Amino acid sequence: MGIERFIGIDLAWAQAGSRIKPNETGVAAIDGRGVVIGCGWTFGLEETMAWLANVGGSTLVFVDAPLVVDNPAGSGAASGKSVSGTAGGR
Numbered sequence: 001m002g003i004e005r006f007i008g009i010d011l012a013w014a015q016a017g018s019r020i021k022p023n024e025t026g027v028a029a030i031d032g033r034g035v036v037i038g039c040g041w042t043f044g045l046e047e048t049m050a051w052l053a054n055v056g057g058s059t060l061v062f063v064d065a066p067l068v069v070d071n072p073a074g075s076g077a078a079s080g081k082s083v084s085g086t087a088g089g090r
Helices: 044-053 077-084
Strands: 005-010 024-031 036-043 059-064
Touching: 005 044, 024 044, 036 044
Parallel strands: 005 059
Antiparallel strands: 005 024, 024 036
């Protein structure tokens, strides 16, 4: 039995405690033929997990999540260039 569903989740981010309501997380699901079977927005982990639980079948999930790095020394030179748009010939 192969994979029947593919799910993409683009997790929202916010500093802890900085928002009353979480940012929107994008969610999408396609079947094995590439037909969209569901997509939309969720708010918070509980709502995202509930959306995910409603997709049945053998499922492969892809997640794009923010990366939080606690770096007391601050950003490195490469980080500054990528954020400012000077990396990659831009």
